[in-house]
Amino acid sequence: MIALLLFLQIAATQPALIVRDGPAQTMVGVTATGGDRMVRADALMSAMGGALVNGPNQRFTLVLSRGRLELIDGIPFARLDTTMIPLSRPPLVRGGFLYLPYQVVSETIPRYGGGYFYDRASRELRTFTTVARRTPQAAPAARPTATPAPVRQPPPRPPEKHVVVIDAGHGGRDPGMSGPIGSSPWFVEKEVVLDVAKKLAAELRRKGLEVVMTREKDTLIALSDRGHIANRSKGDVFVSLHVNAPGRSNAAGARERGFETYFLAEAKTADARRVEEMENEAVKFETGADAPKGDPLSFIITDMAQNEHLRESSELAQTIQLGLIDVHPGPNRGVNQANFAVLRGSYMPAVLIEMGFGTNRSEATFLSDAANQTRLAKQIAESLIAYLERYESRIGGAR
Numbered sequence: 001m002i003a004l005l006l007f008l009q010i011a012a013t014q015p016a017l018i019v020r021d022g023p024a025q026t027m028v029g030v031t032a033t034g035g036d037r038m039v040r041a042d043a044l045m046s047a048m049g050g051a052l053v054n055g056p057n058q059r060f061t062l063v064l065s066r067g068r069l070e071l072i073d074g075i076p077f078a079r080l081d082t083t084m085i086p087l088s089r090p091p092l093v094r095g096g097f098l099y100l101p102y103q104v105v106s107e108t109i110p111r112y113g114g115g116y117f118y119d120r121a122s123r124e125l126r127t128f129t130t131v132a133r134r135t136p137q138a139a140p141a142a143r144p145t146a147t148p149a150p151v152r153q154p155p156p157r158p159p160e161k162h163v164v165v166i167d168a169g170h171g172g173r174d175p176g177m178s179g180p181i182g183s184s185p186w187f188v189e190k191e192v193v194l195d196v197a198k199k200l201a202a203e204l205r206r207k208g209l210e211v212v213m214t215r216e217k218d219t220l221i222a223l224s225d226r227g228h229i230a231n232r233s234k235g236d237v238f239v240s241l242h243v244n245a246p247g248r249s250n251a252a253g254a255r256e257r258g259f260e261t262y263f264l265a266e267a268k269t270a271d272a273r274r275v276e277e278m279e280n281e282a283v284k285f286e287t288g289a290d291a292p293k294g295d296p297l298s299f300i301i302t303d304m305a306q307n308e309h310l311r312e313s314s315e316l317a318q319t320i321q322l323g324l325i326d327v328h329p330g331p332n333r334g335v336n337q338a339n340f341a342v343l344r345g346s347y348m349p350a351v352l353i354e355m356g357f358g359t360n361r362s363e364a365t366f367l368s369d370a371a372n373q374t375r376l377a378k379q380i381a382e383s384l385i386a387y388l389e390r391y392e393s394r395i396g397g398a399r
């Protein structure tokens, strides 16, 4: 509550945004937390003559005259049709209102909304008709240019075949979780994740990607080896599939539902630590030859390599999580970070998906259904491809 009061107090001190449409102009309040300016979505939409639609799962749609931007509380992306637009900060719900990062006003709407222009100097968001009515200004004097460098076209790159490493969690003498709570267990994690992994592999291959699977049958692969397999195969991304179980197997635990996507970092919440411990448990099944070697130097090197992929992994996780909202009936538990042994050894963007709770009767039923597994696999494949395309265009832009 104190945080909310502070949030609202600081609000008053920021200069307002002006939304101008022809002669009509409307002021929209700008708030700030920790130096980040935000605007209330409902006020912005009413000033722009658009609409804010509240959907399920903290999902919101900004309806503009020429497009719809979809946003989710706490997730730093906006979606326009199938295009994912990264945001500098996530939109946030505070006191029952959706607050948008100012970037949505200054960049996202002008670039993607169709027909809007943002003037930084006057803090005005204008419709294009307004811009056209203004007296055209003289073009700024051209700056003296340095001797132009000879234009050298980079040699055309051969089309790359992306490699996705799919890791079906557990296997062999490590069954993973089983459920549901309150009945004799018929749901076994290692089986369901392998089913989804195979469907995901088929879908990606159909789309022309290369796939490497850490296991294709009911075998136990050491956690550290899963990363090594990924590295050996020169994977572009690593996806580990799992099914969740709550901390306690009581009635409250049986009600836990929803899907979440993790990337490798220090666990931030108690819940993330619980999932981390649960998924790292598999180490106890690894004995003798498949036990990881405790070489401290290799661990430090692994740690450094992984850090470079932190941002990429986080973005990949966001993309997958956002996609799953469309096909998963359970609540969106968001993107989390935890220190998973399975993700530690992979030198590439790596995520772990908890596809739902096998301890919950309805989610166990949902996840066991072949048609639902296909739906999940197709959605994950789509997100992976969208991510890889974006990644490639970024790499291309940096050259």
Ligand SMILES: [Zn+2]
Pocket: 169, 170, 176, 177, 189, 241, 242, 243, 279
């Ligand atoms: Zn698992």
